[in-house]
Amino acid sequence: MSPLNEEPESADAQAIDQRVERLVERAIARNIPGLRLPQTQSDLDVGPTPKELVFSTETACLYHYEPLQDEVYRLPVLIVMSPVARGYILDLARGQSLVEYLLMQGHDVYMLDWTAPRREQATLGLAEYVVDLVSGCIEAVAGDSGEDDVTLIGYCMGGMLSAMYAALNPRGPVKNLACFTTPINGDGMALYKKWMSSPSFDIDRLVEQLGIIPGDFINSSIQALRPLQRSANQMRLLNNVEDDAFVKAHLRFDRWAVDQLPIPGHLARDMVNDFIVGNKIIDGALALRGQTVDFAKITVPFLHVAALYDHIVPAAASRDLIGLVGSTDKQEIVMKGGHVSLVAGGNAVFRLWPQLDNWLATRGT
Amino acid sequence: MSKDKDNEIDPVRLWREWFVKSEKTWSDSLTKMMGDERFSSGMGRYMHEALHTHRMFSEAMAQYLANLNIPSRADILDMSDRLAHIEDTLNQLQVELRGQRTQLTKLAAGSGGAPEGTARKRPARTRKPEKRAE
Numbered sequence: 001m002s003p004l005n006e007e008p009e010s011a012d013a014q015a016i017d018q019r020v021e022r023l024v025e026r027a028i029a030r031n032i033p034g035l036r037l038p039q040t041q042s043d044l045d046v047g048p049t050p051k052e053l054v055f056s057t058e059t060a061c062l063y064h065y066e067p068l069q070d071e072v073y074r075l076p077v078l079i080v081m082s083p084v085a086r087g088y089i090l091d092l093a094r095g096q097s098l099v100e101y102l103l104m105q106g107h108d109v110y111m112l113d114w115t116a117p118r119r120e121q122a123t124l125g126l127a128e129y130v131v132d133l134v135s136g137c138i139e140a141v142a143g144d145s146g147e148d149d150v151t152l153i154g155y156c157m158g159g160m161l162s163a164m165y166a167a168l169n170p171r172g173p174v175k176n177l178a179c180f181t182t183p184i185n186g187d188g189m190a191l192y193k194k195w196m197s198s199p200s201f202d203i204d205r206l207v208e209q210l211g212i213i214p215g216d217f218i219n220s221s222i223q224a225l226r227p228l229q230r231s232a233n234q235m236r237l238l239n240n241v242e243d244d245a246f247v248k249a250h251l252r253f254d255r256w257a258v259d260q261l262p263i264p265g266h267l268a269r270d271m272v273n274d275f276i277v278g279n280k281i282i283d284g285a286l287a288l289r290g291q292t293v294d295f296a297k298i299t300v301p302f303l304h305v306a307a308l309y310d311h312i313v314p315a316a317a318s319r320d321l322i323g324l325v326g327s328t329d330k331q332e333i334v335m336k337g338g339h340v341s342l343v344a345g346g347n348a349v350f351r352l353w354p355q356l357d358n359w360l361a362t363r364g365t
Numbered sequence: 366m367s368k369d370k371d372n373e374i375d376p377v378r379l380w381r382e383w384f385v386k387s388e389k390t391w392s393d394s395l396t397k398m399m400g401d402e403r404f405s406s407g408m409g410r411y412m413h414e415a416l417h418t419h420r421m422f423s424e425a426m427a428q429y430l431a432n433l434n435i436p437s438r439a440d441i442l443d444m445s446d447r448l449a450h451i452e453d454t455l456n457q458l459q460v461e462l463r464g465q466r467t468q469l470t471k472l473a474a475g476s477g478g479a480p481e482g483t484a485r486k487r488p489a490r491t492r493k494p495e496k497r498a499e
Contacts, residue, residue, distance in 0.1 A: 227395045364494075
C-alpha cells in the first residue's frame with residue numbers, strides 16, 4: 001500500500017473517532033439533566049389547594065377546599081376517591097388540578113380521601129365502606145355546608161362506592177351522580193378474573209395471613225395489566241429530560257402511580273368474591289347489610305366518564321353502568337386517554353373539565 | 366452547523382423511541398400470556414408458597430430479633446398503630462376546633478363583626494349557571 005493511500009484512510013479513521021466521541025459526549029450531555037431527578041422528586045408539591053379537615057372516621061378523611069369565589073352553587077360537590085388511590089391526583093399542581101378548576105368555576109368542593117388502614121381496621125369490608133364511611137362523610141358535608149343535598153363524583157372504585165350508596169339511598173341526599181372510569185362488570189376485568197377464578201387462588205388465606213393488603217401488592221397487580229408501561233414512561237422521561245415542565249409533570253404522575261394505599265383484607269375479599277369472581281353487581285345479587293344494591297333505583301341525573309384507552313378499568317368493565325342506572329337524565333362521555341390522564345392530563349384540562357363544570361352547573365342550583 | 370449536529374443520529378434515543386412505540390404490543394403479549402390457564406393456576410400456587418415462606422420466615426425472624434433484643438416488625442406496627450391513634454385524636458381536635466370557629470363566625474355575623482381568628486365568611490350559595498350564547 002502506498003503512503004499516498006494511507007493518508008485518506010487515516011483521515012477517515014480520525015473522522016469516525018471524532019464522530020463517535022461527539023455522539024458519546026452528546027448522549028452524556030443529554031442525560032446529565034437526569035441527575036437532577038432525585039432532587040426534584042422531593043421538591044414536588046402535590047395537593048397545593050388549601051383545604052381543611054372536616055370529619056374523619058376509621059380510614060375516611062373528609063376535606064373541605066377553601067372556596068375561591070364569593071358566590072357558589074347551592075349543592076356542595078363531594079368527590080369520593082378510590083380506597084386504593086391517593087386523592088392528590090385530582091389536585092396535582094396549580095393549573096393541573098380538577099379541584100382548583102371546580103373551585104374557580106364556583107363549586108363548593110369536598111373530598112373523601114382515604115388513609116392507610118391500621119391492623120384493627122382489617123375487618124372493614126364493602127358494607128362498612130358504603131354504609132358507614134361514605135354515608136358518614138355525606139352527613140358531615142350536610143352538617144358543614146348547611147345543605148341537605150349533595151352532588152357525588154366518584155373516581156374509579158370511588159365511583160363504585162358512590163353508585164352503591166346512591167342505589168341504597170334512592171330518596172337520600174344525592175341529587176346528582178358522576179362516576180369516572182368506574183368498574184362495574186367483573187367479567188370485564190379479564191386478567192384479574194382469570195387469576196382469581198383459578199382454584200389455586202385463595203383470597204381467604206391471603207386475607208387471614210396479611211390482614212391488610214399492602215400497597216405494593218396492589219401496585220404490582222395494577223402494573224401486571226400493562227407490564228412494560230412504567231419502563232416506557234421512564235424512556236419517555238429520558239427523551240424529554242431537558243424539558244423541566246415535562247419532567248416535573250412526569251414525576252408527579254409517577255409518584256402518584258406507585259403511591260397506592262393498602263386496603264383492609266375484608267374489603268379486598270369482598271371485591272374479589274362479590275365483584276370480580278361473583279360479578280354480583282351485574283347480576284343484581286349484591287347485598288350490603290341485607291339490602292340489595294339495585295342500580296336501577298338511581299334516578300338522579302347521572303354522568304359516566306370513561307377513557308378510551310383505559311387498561312386498568314377497560315370499557316368492558318365499565319360500559320354497562322349507564323344501562324344499569326335507572327335515571328332518565330343520563331349521559332356518557334368517552335374521552336381519548338387512559339385511566340389517569342382522563343382526570344389529570346392535558347385532554348382533561350381542556351375538554352373534560354369544562355364539560356363536567358357545565359354538567360354540574362346546570363344541576364347544582 | 367449546530368442544526369446539522371442536532372440532526373445527528375443518537376442510537377440510544379432511537380432505541381428508546383422504538384421501545385416507547387412498541388411497548389403496548391409487548392405489554393399486550395405479556396398480559397395475554399399471563400391470562401393463560403396454566404399461568405393463572407401457577408400464580409395461585411406461587412402465591413400460596415410465597416405466603417407459606419413469608420409466614421415461616423416472619424416467625425423465625427421475629428424469634429431471632431427477640432433473642433437479640435431488637436424490635437421486630439410487629440413491634441414497629443404496634444408503634445405505628447399508636448401513632449395513628451394519636452393522629453386520629455389530633456384530627457378530632459382539628460375538626461372540633463373548626464366547628465368552634467364556624468360557630469364563632471356565625472355568632473359574630475349576628476352581632477355585626479367577626480372577632481380575630483375566626484373562620485372566613487362562607488360564600489353565598491346563590492350562584493346560577495351563566496347563560497350560554499345561542
